[in-house]
Amino acid sequence: MSEIIAKAPQGHIEVRNFSLSYDSIEGPVQAVTDTQIHVQPGEFVSIVGPSGCGKSTLLNAVAGFLKPTTGMVTVDGEKVNGPSAERGMVFQQYSLFPWKTVRENVEFGLKMRGMPRSQRERAARTLLGLAGLEAFEKHYPEKLSGGMKQRVGIVRALATGPKVLLLDEPFGALDAQTRVIMQQILTNMWQRLKISVLFVTHDIDEAIFLSDRVYCMTARPGSIKAEIPIPLERPRQQSMMMSSEFLALRRGLMSLIREESIKAMGGELTDMGMQGLNIELHGHSLADVI
Amino acid sequence: MPAANAIGEAGSVPATLPATPTFGTLALRWYRLNRGGLRATAVGIVSLLAFLLVWHLLTTYRVVFFVRFTNVPSPLAVYASFTKAIHDPKFLMHIVLSCRRILVGFSLAAIVGVPLGLIMGRFKLVHEIIFPVAEVLRPIPAIAWVPMAIMLWPTNEQSIVFITFLGSFFPILINTLHGMSLVDPVLVRAAQCLGARERSIFRDVYFPASLPHIFTGLTVGMGVAWVSLIAAEMISGQYGIGYFTWEAYSLVQYADIALGMIAIGVLGLGSSMLIRGAGQLVMPWRSR
Ligand SMILES: Nc1ncnc2c1ncn2[C@@H]1O[C@H](COP(=O)(O)OP(=O)(O)OP(=O)(O)O)[C@@H](O)[C@H]1O
Ligand SMILES: [Mg+2]
Numbered sequence: 001m002s003e004i005i006a007k008a009p010q011g012h013i014e015v016r017n018f019s020l021s022y023d024s025i026e027g028p029v030q031a032v033t034d035t036q037i038h039v040q041p042g043e044f045v046s047i048v049g050p051s052g053c054g055k056s057t058l059l060n061a062v063a064g065f066l067k068p069t070t071g072m073v074t075v076d077g078e079k080v081n082g083p084s085a086e087r088g089m090v091f092q093q094y095s096l097f098p099w100k101t102v103r104e105n106v107e108f109g110l111k112m113r114g115m116p117r118s119q120r121e122r123a124a125r126t127l128l129g130l131a132g133l134e135a136f137e138k139h140y141p142e143k144l145s146g147g148m149k150q151r152v153g154i155v156r157a158l159a160t161g162p163k164v165l166l167l168d169e170p171f172g173a174l175d176a177q178t179r180v181i182m183q184q185i186l187t188n189m190w191q192r193l194k195i196s197v198l199f200v201t202h203d204i205d206e207a208i209f210l211s212d213r214v215y216c217m218t219a220r221p222g223s224i225k226a227e228i229p230i231p232l233e234r235p236r237q238q239s240m241m242m243s244s245e246f247l248a249l250r251r252g253l254m255s256l257i258r259e260e261s262i263k264a265m266g267g268e269l270t271d272m273g274m275q276g277l278n279i280e281l282h283g284h285s286l287a288d289v290i
Numbered sequence: 291m292p293a294a295n296a297i298g299e300a301g302s303v304p305a306t307l308p309a310t311p312t313f314g315t316l317a318l319r320w321y322r323l324n325r326g327g328l329r330a331t332a333v334g335i336v337s338l339l340a341f342l343l344v345w346h347l348l349t350t351y352r353v354v355f356f357v358r359f360t361n362v363p364s365p366l367a368v369y370a371s372f373t374k375a376i377h378d379p380k381f382l383m384h385i386v387l388s389c390r391r392i393l394v395g396f397s398l399a400a401i402v403g404v405p406l407g408l409i410m411g412r413f414k415l416v417h418e419i420i421f422p423v424a425e426v427l428r429p430i431p432a433i434a435w436v437p438m439a440i441m442l443w444p445t446n447e448q449s450i451v452f453i454t455f456l457g458s459f460f461p462i463l464i465n466t467l468h469g470m471s472l473v474d475p476v477l478v479r480a481a482q483c484l485g486a487r488e489r490s491i492f493r494d495v496y497f498p499a500s501l502p503h504i505f506t507g508l509t510v511g512m513g514v515a516w517v518s519l520i521a522a523e524m525i526s527g528q529y530g531i532g533y534f535t536w537e538a539y540s541l542v543q544y545a546d547i548a549l550g551m552i553a554i555g556v557l558g559l560g561s562s563m564l565i566r567g568a569g570q571l572v573m574p575w576r577s578r
Binding site for chain 1: 474476479481482483485486487490499573574575
């Protein structure tokens with residue numbers, strides 16, 4: 001493993017005075033404004049926020065697909081100037097190449113780096129083995145389940161040994177059980193690789209369970225409303241989600257997001273409606289409600 | 291066959307299969323899996339035989355009912371002229387020449403059309419320059435090009451190949467362009483984050499993503515290539531299966547007319563099967 005992915009403690013993401021607006025016919029649409037975030041080397045950081053608040057925008061700017069309108073994004077002090085293999089990305093939509101087998105998908109980044117065929121085959125096999133996918137190396141993505149596709153997507157993004165891994169609601173399309181398994185797999189890989197992770201999600205439980213720190217964004221135009229450290233010890237078990245510590249964090253985050261979701265919906269909800277929401281939310285994630 | 295029936299029979303399979311399947315059980319399983327295909331083949335053969343029978347009856351009794359079958363050759367007459375023709379080097383030469391024209395014209399169309407479509411799909415300016423011209427020329431049927439082609443090209447052979455080329459060129463170009471416009475941008479982004487540069491994005495994303503549409507274009511293009519070729523041969527040819535068919539009419543060789551038509555049908559079918567086969571070879575991820 002360590003010879004495939006050489007790791008020094010690096011992958012320090014820094015987003016400073018960041019804002020981004022899209023051009024549209026009605027004038028510029030301010031998606032994200034006045035945002036500062038950072039991810040320390042090896043840290044797992046999540047971004048949660050109401051729908052349409054600019055989470056994907058922020059992540060795409062870190063990936064290098066979008067240029068900030070003001071401010072800048074740096075990784076290890078270097079300005080981000082376009083996509084690169086240093087920043088691996090996993091998308092919400094399935095993004096495996098349908099014309100490549102599972103193993104060829106994983107090999108792609110290594111091929112781009114000019115690694116000889118036999119070497120990259122071996123590397124891809126090792127990585128697929130770690131994700132429990134070796135039996136599927138010759139399958140085409142079409143034949144895989146959603147969870148497997150995203151697992152291959154994560155493995156593919158990690159194969160080139162990026163400094164940071166960016167994930168945009170990668171488990172959004174998966175059912176609850178698969179989601180839990182994927183969270184475990186992601187945690188395991190992250191701990192093995194000591195890589196920095198920036199993770200976007202709708203799901204508060206997911207954010208708390210996975211992260212060292214959670215940023216909570218305001219409704220559009222998005223900015224950072226709060227930064228919540230998650231001091232839960234690792235390794236984390238599914239059973240922790242019932243602990244009082246977890247539930248307290250959850251309540252805190254939930255109320256922060258609720259305020260913003262109401263703003264995002266135009267503040268139309270009455271107090272009565274809110275009482276209803278409050279009850280509903282027990283045992284459900286915010287994503288189920290909004 | 292109703293689906294319920296199939297399910298009922300599948301349900302009667304013993305729960306535990308023998309560890310080493312005997313030839314009998316294997317044959318039975320093969321039959322179960324391929325029942326649909328076998329039925330289609332059987333029905334297909336019966337329907338072709340029925341077609342022959344109807345043709346035979348219509349021509350033997352010289353039916354006149356709006357359409358006149360008085361001079362239409364019977365299947366047996368066509369078969370007789372077929373057995374004669376396959377020993378006739380001239381007939382074989384007609385077929386070889388037509389195939390060669392298709393091969394050259396269609397290949398040129400694919401060699402020019404596919405890369406041009408890929409480049410137009412990737413570079414807006416090239417698209418803006420070429421597309422209007424293509425749109426103006428595209429609605430002109432290849433047959434309408436015959437007089438112009440004769441003026442343009444020094445030999446008859448070249449003008450016929452040119453017309454075949456034109457016929458297949460536009461379907462190939464337009465479908466390639468269409469494929470390029472449908473490439474999922476997420477796949478391009480995924481490739482970029484894996485370190486792919488412009489060249490490999492083109493080769494590893496845009497090209498394979500467009501292949502299904504390219505092959506649609508090739509299939510349609512092959513069909514139009516035959517249409518154009520036969521028309522051109524009938525008008526200006528001296529050889530070729532289209533010319534053979536037209537000549538048979540002039541010489542009152544009625545059986546040869548039908549023979550020529552059937553030969554054209556078989557050749558067209560064969561060439562589109564070749565393209566489908568090539569498509570399955572090139573796109574293994576799509577075969578199921
Ligand atoms: N290309 C674009 N042009 C104009 N406006 C855009 C564009 N892309 C996004 N937006 C707007 O910017 C805002 C932020 O979008 P973004 O996709 O970043 O939100 P998000 O937080 O990821 O939402 P979701 O949770 O639904 O994925 C949205 O209100 C959206 O309508
Ligand atoms: Mg989003």
